[in-house]
Amino acid sequence: MTFNIIVLAKQVPDTRNVGKDAMKADGTVNRAALPAIFNPEDLNALEQALGIKDQYPGSKITVLTMGPVRAAEILREGLFRGADDGVLLTDRAFAGADTLATSYALSMAIRKIGSFDIILAGRQAIDGDTAQVGPQVAEKLGIPQITYAEEIQEIDSQKVRVKRRLENGVEIVECPLPALITVNNSARACRPRNAKLLQKYKHARTITERQAESIDYIDLYSSRPYLNLNEWSVVDVNADPKLCGLSGSPTKVKKIENVVFQAKESKRLTESDEEIEELMKELIRNHTIG
Amino acid sequence: MDNLFVYLEIEDGVVADVSLELLTKGRSLANQLGCKLEAVAIGGNLGTVEKQIFPYGVDVLHIFNDERLSPYTTLPHTSILVKLFKEEKPQICLLGATVIGRDLGPRVSSALGSGLTADCTSLEIGDHEDVKTKKVYKNLLYQIRPAFGGNIVAWIVNPDHRPQMATVREGVMKKEIYSPIYTGEIVEHNVNEYVSDEDFVVSIIDRHVEKSKVNIKNASIIVSGGYGVGSKENFQLLYELADVLGGEVGASRAAVDAGFAEHERQIGQTGVTVHPKLYIACGISGQIQHIAGMQDSSIIISINNDPYAPINNIADYVIVGDIERVIPKMIKYYKKNTK
Ligand SMILES: Cc1cc2nc3c(=O)[nH]c(=O)nc-3n(C[C@H](O)[C@H](O)[C@H](O)COP(=O)(O)OP(=O)(O)OC[C@H]3O[C@@H](n4cnc5c(N)ncnc54)[C@H](O)[C@@H]3O)c2cc1C
Ligand SMILES: Nc1ncnc2c1ncn2[C@@H]1O[C@H](COP(=O)(O)O)[C@@H](O)[C@H]1O
Numbered sequence: 001m002t003f004n005i006i007v008l009a010k011q012v013p014d015t016r017n018v019g020k021d022a023m024k025a026d027g028t029v030n031r032a033a034l035p036a037i038f039n040p041e042d043l044n045a046l047e048q049a050l051g052i053k054d055q056y057p058g059s060k061i062t063v064l065t066m067g068p069v070r071a072a073e074i075l076r077e078g079l080f081r082g083a084d085d086g087v088l089l090t091d092r093a094f095a096g097a098d099t100l101a102t103s104y105a106l107s108m109a110i111r112k113i114g115s116f117d118i119i120l121a122g123r124q125a126i127d128g129d130t131a132q133v134g135p136q137v138a139e140k141l142g143i144p145q146i147t148y149a150e151e152i153q154e155i156d157s158q159k160v161r162v163k164r165r166l167e168n169g170v171e172i173v174e175c176p177l178p179a180l181i182t183v184n185n186s187a188r189a190c191r192p193r194n195a196k197l198l199q200k201y202k203h204a205r206t207i208t209e210r211q212a213e214s215i216d217y218i219d220l221y222s223s224r225p226y227l228n229l230n231e232w233s234v235v236d237v238n239a240d241p242k243l244c245g246l247s248g249s250p251t252k253v254k255k256i257e258n259v260v261f262q263a264k265e266s267k268r269l270t271e272s273d274e275e276i277e278e279l280m281k282e283l284i285r286n287h288t289i290g
Numbered sequence: 291m292d293n294l295f296v297y298l299e300i301e302d303g304v305v306a307d308v309s310l311e312l313l314t315k316g317r318s319l320a321n322q323l324g325c326k327l328e329a330v331a332i333g334g335n336l337g338t339v340e341k342q343i344f345p346y347g348v349d350v351l352h353i354f355n356d357e358r359l360s361p362y363t364t365l366p367h368t369s370i371l372v373k374l375f376k377e378e379k380p381q382i383c384l385l386g387a388t389v390i391g392r393d394l395g396p397r398v399s400s401a402l403g404s405g406l407t408a409d410c411t412s413l414e415i416g417d418h419e420d421v422k423t424k425k426v427y428k429n430l431l432y433q434i435r436p437a438f439g440g441n442i443v444a445w446i447v448n449p450d451h452r453p454q455m456a457t458v459r460e461g462v463m464k465k466e467i468y469s470p471i472y473t474g475e476i477v478e479h480n481v482n483e484y485v486s487d488e489d490f491v492v493s494i495i496d497r498h499v500e501k502s503k504v505n506i507k508n509a510s511i512i513v514s515g516g517y518g519v520g521s522k523e524n525f526q527l528l529y530e531l532a533d534v535l536g537g538e539v540g541a542s543r544a545a546v547d548a549g550f551a552e553h554e555r556q557i558g559q560t561g562v563t564v565h566p567k568l569y570i571a572c573g574i575s576g577q578i579q580h581i582a583g584m585q586d587s588s589i590i591i592s593i594n595n596d597p598y599a600p601i602n603n604i605a606d607y608v609i610v611g612d613i614e615r616v617i618p619k620m621i622k623y624y625k626k627n628t629k
Binding site for chain 2: 013015016031098103128129130131132133134135137138139140144145146147148166167168170171174175176186249250251252253254255256257258259261262264266267268269270271273275276277279280281283284289290
């Protein structure tokens with residue numbers, strides 16, 4: 001028994017570093033200072049896929065991402081960790097997509113990939129924390145979904161059994177295949193890169209990446225077809241351009257506003273014993289504490 | 291047509307607070323729009339739902355009563371909302387940004403092709419002019435939320451698609467009885483006209499729901515730690531302070547991401563919203579996503595070794611110093627002066 005698995009992964013700015021060194025003096029983020037990373041929970045999703053492949057050798061994992069050409073970096077990262085194939089969905093017409101337009105584009109790419117048993121996604125991407133794309137893709141494909149998954153406990157050709165992590169508890173659910181599962185960060189962490197796979201795939205490139213490099217080892221790419229990463233446009237996936245990118249996004253940003261917090265009259269203290277004791281006394285006196 | 295709908299989250303026949311908060315907000319938006327407020331209850335055991343929600347000003351309650359509909363599973367609830375919305379054509383739909391709302395909302399929005407904005411911190415009504423076409427839209431829902439990229443908030447609108455959908459976290463909106471004697475109309479729907487057998491392919495084998503061990507939502511004193519606390523071990527200092535003051539420990543997302551504290555303790559736009567009488571921010575810089583969840587605290591103390599940390603602007607007391615030295619002193623002088 002083998003499974004065809006698609007992992008949805010997004011390259012995101014490392015928003016966890018905001019505030020540490022990426023703030024500009026005017027209070028906005030210096031995006032260039034933020035590394036672009038594999039969305040953390042998408043790595044948890046990849047690990048669940050790799051677990052299935054460990055159990056059922058011969059299963060195939062395809063990582064699918066929509067983004068700029070640079071997002072091919074995470075496809076290679078996926079290959080280094082054990083994925084079998086990567087697809088980059090890139091086109092100017094995809095730019096400015098909200099979650100709905102994103103899910104439309106991804107669902108069209110999944111239709112082009114064709115057969116699949118399971119789609120794994122992260123619960124949410126850290127640049128928005130919205131957790132919308134997974135369920136929206138599932139609806140577009142007309143398949144059931146399991147969100148907030150922590151562990152795929154059992155899988156056979158008919159169904160999958162999954163442990164979900166709820167706000168205050170856990171749920172074990174069983175669902176027929178094909179299905180889409182979104183994975184939480186409470187799931188096992190992703191295994192590291194594998195040195196052999198790193199050697200094997202380090203030259204994997206999309207066509208645009210190859211064109212941008214000064215020397216193109218044509219022979220290398222024709223003799224080792226697995227080094228050619230798929231790069232698909234709107235036309236390649238038969239998508240309707242009106243439903244993609246900005247024009248396919250029902251949500252529009254009306255305006256962006258800079259927030260200035262009303263500076264309060266605050267009392268400034270040092271860490272000296274006297275000042276801290278005085279503060280505690282004041283808080284006790286006015287019944288804030290005690 | 292054109293009314294405002296709220297999806298009710300119901301566990302064991304009890305409507306969740308987040309839904310009541312949305313009804314309160316929904317009532318005031320509906321008054322502004324001059325439309326009705328309608329609520330949707332889906333599940334088994336819905337006997338007392340009407341009593342619970344009518345005082346919040348609900349004009350119409352749609353009931354889908356069927357044992358198979360609780361506990362919640364995605365597909366039947368989706369099918370019901372999608373068909374109901376096709377019939378009723380609401381202009382706005384609000385859901386809680388909970389595990390259920392975040393499972394259901396995107397599914398419904400995808401089926402209807404309507405926009406959905408997650409984790410709004412404010413909702414308002416207003417007009418909108420499209421910059422390109424100059425077309426003017428009257429009375430849209432402004433879905434306001436902090437945006438990534440600094441201290442900025444984005445105002446999001448859905449000009450051309452209905453319903454305009456938004457999720458809101460628990461505690462963000464206030465819950466307030468509109469009128470204790472308010473009553474609306476009840477519409478009992480025939481569930482079988484809305485769901486099919488295929489909607490029940492996912493089965494729940496086992497389910498454990500516990501009362502949350504962490505209760506920061508209702509704590510009146512919160513000692514909250516950020517990335518500046520430095521380590522999980524240092525967070526112990528915060529637990530000690532919270533313990534002597536009778537408070538709870540909260541955290542910023544950076545502290546949660548770094549593994550210093552559990553996710554349930556995250557305060558902010560995508561965590562819990564709190565309104566304590568005292569909030570002590572330890573090693574927290576004060577990014578807007580964090581402030582969104584705690585700015586209504588009565589008194590704010592910031593302990594930060596950076597005198598210019600943004601959080602200091604909204605603090606009543608700013609202690610410029612290192613948490614490792616300041617917190618033990620706070621504990622010491624509290625004990626000394628209360629004995
Ligand atoms: C979509 C999205 C959603 C988000 N949701 C949330 C949310 O819900 N809640 C949330 O909190 N954040 C959220 N964030 C993250 C938010 O933008 C900030 O990155 C985060 O709040 C920063 O946490 P921090 O203040 O602990 O860390 P930092 O910004 O790194 O600040 C650390 C502070 O500690 C101080 N410090 C360092 N050492 C010491 C010491 N020894 N003693 C005293 N002070 C010290 C430093 O001066 C600094 O001010 C979200 C971000 C995104 C993109
Ligand atoms: N551009 C994208 N390309 C591939 N997968 C995506 C993309 N955007 C979102 N996803 C997937 O959907 C999940 C939820 O994203 P979001 O709704 O943005 O929080 C992510 O964890 C990814 O698995």
